[in-house]
Amino acid sequence: MDLTLTEMHRALRDEVNAFIARHRDRAPRPGGGRKRPDRKVLEWQALLLESGYFGRNIPREYGGFGAPHDVIEVAIIADAFSRSGVSPGIHNQGISMLVPTLLEVGTEEQKRRWVGPTIRGEAIWCQGYSEPGSGSDLAAAHTRAAVDDGFFVINGQKIWTSSAHYADMMFLLCRTEPDKPKHAGLSYLLVPMNTPGIEVRPLRTMTGRAEFNDTFFTDVRVPVDQIVMGRGDGWQVANITLKYERLLLGDANKLQNRFEAIRRMMQEPRPDGSRLLDCAEWRDRLLRLQGEVMAARYHNLRLLTDQAEGVDSGLGRLIVKYHGTMLAHRLTSLAVDVLGSAGLAYEPQGEAAEDDPATTWHIDYMYDIGLIIGGGSSNIQKNIIGERGLGLPREPKVGRA
């Protein structure tokens, strides 16, 4: 255990803070992610990459900064951006999920072709996993791709493709070997979204917004080399991507940011001059959550260390998604209660409405349930934790119900 800052760490911290102070006017609003990055976002991203505050550990040959892994450095940078409220750069599915997957199992050519444009925000990816009939049971995917003259020809339907309406590319899980057993018949393809035969229809959720899409494939042709690993390896690759998705979904920095925002709300005087933080029953509720968020943060530091040292955290990693999404929902539950009836006003359609903290908390209160369900529902997570994490036996197989 060594969390003391070396001279170099102190220098980095000062440097990041100075960077933020000097350039914060050039930064876009934090958040976003529901639209294609605009020029301001792209320029900011380029500046962050060049300064080593984004993609810090990604090798230079793939467009990153190429610094060696250092947990404290990563924590220092995240902390400085979080406290200042300045955008830490783009976080989308391509960056958080596809890039680490390619770095882990992609070919040299795939890494050179895709990592750079993706982390620069130029190539936007969406995820083609879930289907109407297979939500939790991803490996039951029916979308099929038959080989014809050097091309995969894709037919089928995906749902929950979150940025399909403006994405350039999709990483797609589909069935290429229909004669093989369920898990062995899948492949992981990289599909340009402008390929003829792809139709994207917006999917409205309980929040009132259309954060997701249905995506339909009719004879969509992609060259056979647009595959990660080999034919029939799709389930393996998809699980690597899911691993990164689940870490993203349980993100401790997000929990910390939320907690701080709620604390600030409770510290603000209400119309009658009193503060909710002075009411012991409310304060205790906040404190309980603070304790849980702290545990999540320190746990995250432990995982980052494991990652830097090339150690698989095992159980410690497997719990993150379930733990983080449930805790996030409990945080937003407190937030909406703090807002009381004043938080109910809600106009989700307008761009401006998203700046209203009350509206945002209520969107999050619902969206969090989507995150509990998405990326492997809580029950799926508990299966994984129990079976892979604790070594408990699987549910016995039964015949078709």
Add this chain to the structure above:
Amino acid sequence: MDLTLTEMHRALRDEVNAFIARHRDRAPRPGGGRKRPDRKVLEWQALLLESGYFGRNIPREYGGFGAPHDVIEVAIIADAFSRSGVSPGIHNQGISMLVPTLLEVGTEEQKRRWVGPTIRGEAIWCQGYSEPGSGSDLAAAHTRAAVDDGFFVINGQKIWTSSAHYADMMFLLCRTEPDKPKHAGLSYLLVPMNTPGIEVRPLRTMTGRAEFNDTFFTDVRVPVDQIVMGRGDGWQVANITLKYERLLLGDANKLQNRFEAIRRMMQEPRPDGSRLLDCAEWRDRLLRLQGEVMAARYHNLRLLTDQAEGVDSGLGRLIVKYHGTMLAHRLTSLAVDVLGSAGLAYEPQGEAAEDDPATTWHIDYMYDIGLIIGGGSSNIQKNIIGERGLGLPREPKVGRA
């Protein structure tokens, strides 16, 4: 809905209160149940029976008071004894579980023979259900009874027999039809505990006390007419008994008594003069539990009405054990926290120690977990609620693991 008191109800209330005031010196300490009732307990029980404050709705020919069912009357009597802190009579497994079972499916002769002595506290029963290999899976019982010359000859072992060391009788679930399927091979026998071949060994629990026993059967002979319903009907009879056990375990009056006791603790001034009830975080915790206890109490009134009207409450009844035992444990959790370190002193062996509220709360805190497990664990309860209460499909059968 009619909870208004008629003139007759008011008269009953006054009468009960007057009875308590007049006779309270003759009443034994409430609780007990870990020893054979002594003369004082038996005399008090006789007085309650004769006055119609116990066994009120049991027909006269079986030794009860024979009053028609009336929810309000039952509530009035329970409430008066609860508020006064005076013993409402004996509650043991014979009275709460065997008597209603016999009244439901026993023969006329069985009712005449056993109900009276049992409710008078003269005949003490213990329950022979669980076995070392079959805790949750009761129907897997291996204890067998073969017929020989007009007798069942019993061999095997039961655990969790709670008053076996002083009981007169056991109601025993055992396998009499080894060739039939699991659930169809059982019978429900009434076994005198003084029959040769029965050995009782105390079983110490986590509380430090021996509230239960292991009971061993070696060639124990009971006449073949000592059976409730017929051979192979044991699982059906056992389930009737379990129904009453589960209502007993989730008892709303007990929850209410506990809540009131904790409220009184929190209202008492501490050494520094402050009261825990004035600390909003503690008060809110108590209030949350008060709300839950209220829901349980009103729900119980609803069940009593159904019972009086001969309606099966279905789901409403099936949830009682799980709901009540979990809530009870949360109540004792608050109680031990209220006591703080002062509650830790613990001498469970002495008789006097049981008068110490601190000790008692810590015993209950652990014993409550036993009650969550016993009488069908929470998982078993959730299966029952889901399958019988909500009509969800059963777990598919699989071959031996």
Add this chain to the structure above:
Amino acid sequence: MRFGLTEDQKLFDHSLRGFLSARLPLDVLRRLAEPGNGFDAGLWKGLGELGLQAMLVPEEYGGAGLGLLDAALVAEALGFHAAPTPFAASQVMALRAFQAAADDVQRRIWIPRIAAGEMRIGVGLGGMSGQTGRAALRFQGGRLSGAVDGLLDGGGATHFLVYLADGRAALLDADATGITATVRRSVDRTRPLVDLDLAETPAVELLEASNAPLQVAARVRDAGRVMLAADMLGAAQAMLDRAVAYAKERVQFGRVIGSFQGVKYMCADMATMLEPCRAMVWYAAYAQDAILEEAAIAANHAKAHLAEVTREVARLATEVHGGMGFTDLLGLHFQFKRITFDRQVLGTSERCRHDAAVAQGWIGA
């Protein structure tokens, strides 16, 4: 003598639910909810024909003279179907305010109009309810100035009943001079919140015939809290019923998902939490009319407890539906948001529990 519904109550409940079920299929609900003002003239008329607007009104004023338990059954059914119509404030709280604090003349004028369904009354309790938002009113020379936020049942209202800090209540005509009513569409599209800005608005009536106006206001508030508890009960029951039905149908991993203990236990947990709530709501409603010494305690605990339980049920029922539960498609979210709305208005759980402690004399007001 018995704790349960009468045959009459069961029949009425049955016909009301039949009506709502036929009248509010999902596509109609979507259309009615879109404007978000919580009022539809056709639905209002139909509910009037079923007797909803006159049910609590004493017979002498042309009503059915029923009690709050009957009203709770209505609120539960409205919550179950997420019906976008005024009721809790307009037909229950406002009527109770008139009964307890109006003088004879006022009663004779207004109560028959309520019974006839001619009035829809948005009610604002301001700070007394524990709601957040503005609540600063001046009453002088028969005119009201200032602002009060978050009136209930204020969409499509003909009148507003607003409480002053001293417990008196002023009845305003929705079309009066100096009145600006902002109807705020809420998370729950089936009911809005209304903010009033008042500039020398003339009061039609002032309800001040009670000797204990603050106590009367608290009773009106408690009646409203019971109605919201019942509404939450209905909405949560609908979500549970649908989750159970979905779990019996949906197949994953080659099995109906309800056969997995994971899903089964979620349903069992919901049922275990929710089932005792029904008796609690009944009791709390009944107590408002018949067991006055327990009325405040029961009402406050019912609101708080239902809010806690139904929040869990709302989440779990959505989870059982998986991704589909999170979409707009199934319309499950109407009940989800109904629960959210009920929880947040007329005081959050913490506030209601605080009021329950006050009602028991544990602490000062």
Add this chain to the structure above:
Amino acid sequence: MRFGLTEDQKLFDHSLRGFLSARLPLDVLRRLAEPGNGFDAGLWKGLGELGLQAMLVPEEYGGAGLGLLDAALVAEALGFHAAPTPFAASQVMALRAFQAAADDVQRRIWIPRIAAGEMRIGVGLGGMSGQTGRAALRFQGGRLSGAVDGLLDGGGATHFLVYLADGRAALLDADATGITATVRRSVDRTRPLVDLDLAETPAVELLEASNAPLQVAARVRDAGRVMLAADMLGAAQAMLDRAVAYAKERVQFGRVIGSFQGVKYMCADMATMLEPCRAMVWYAAYAQDAILEEAAIAANHAKAHLAEVTREVARLATEVHGGMGFTDLLGLHFQFKRITFDRQVLGTSERCRHDAAVAQGWIGA
């Protein structure tokens, strides 16, 4: 530069656990725990040989100069094995009190004796810790009178360190005149609570060399809270490990019970709650030495959070074992009671969270 244990720490942990595992099989634990005084001379000697008594003592006084993170690993291992021995108060809190508030002479006399394992020091913080019970002491002319309840590590103690209300601490010889030490066997048979009655008992030393005695006392208390958090972590981890092992073995309904989602999810829930607690305990311990501005917040939250989580784990792990978990037979209850004890002493969760709020300046002390 890294968040994790060093190779040295892992080795030490491994050898300590090996020792405890060999030394405390269930039958031995039963025997040692029966008197309930939390002390066994043989075990004490063995742990001394492993270096437990000198580990935190600076090298200049004959110790190993390790930090609180090392001590937390020890506390975790002791909790895992429910070891009936003084440690948290005797070897950590007392030593820290000497380091922070003893003068040079006092240090030179006493700290080497602590390192040598010659002293076992029961510590009483009285009201400062949030413990219930008596805490009224008068100090006059070098003598102490009055009473203080609930000292930790007081079984088999050679000395007692008791805090006065002003934050100074008096060291008493256990055999001194006027001292009555009542060793109360507790729910947790592996550690007792000691009540002291004092009548003009001479103090051996008075620790008063600090300029901010109340702050020092709070730091001693916080170090104790971290040790208890670590102890709970170990005890809960032992219960979880055993529940998982049992779930892999026990057959019901023709299947290993761990293959049922019902049981599997209980285990998954326990692991999900407990796993992040390990990093929290490490951080809280490390912060006491190296990140002083976060030390109080981290210590108080660690104690409170671990208490909440391990209470749940204790119940769930017992439930997974079914009836067997409730018996005395498996000895699972030793860890259950260890958790109970740790939660109830040095301040309950509500108190620790309150102290965390104070440490952040949210409210006054």
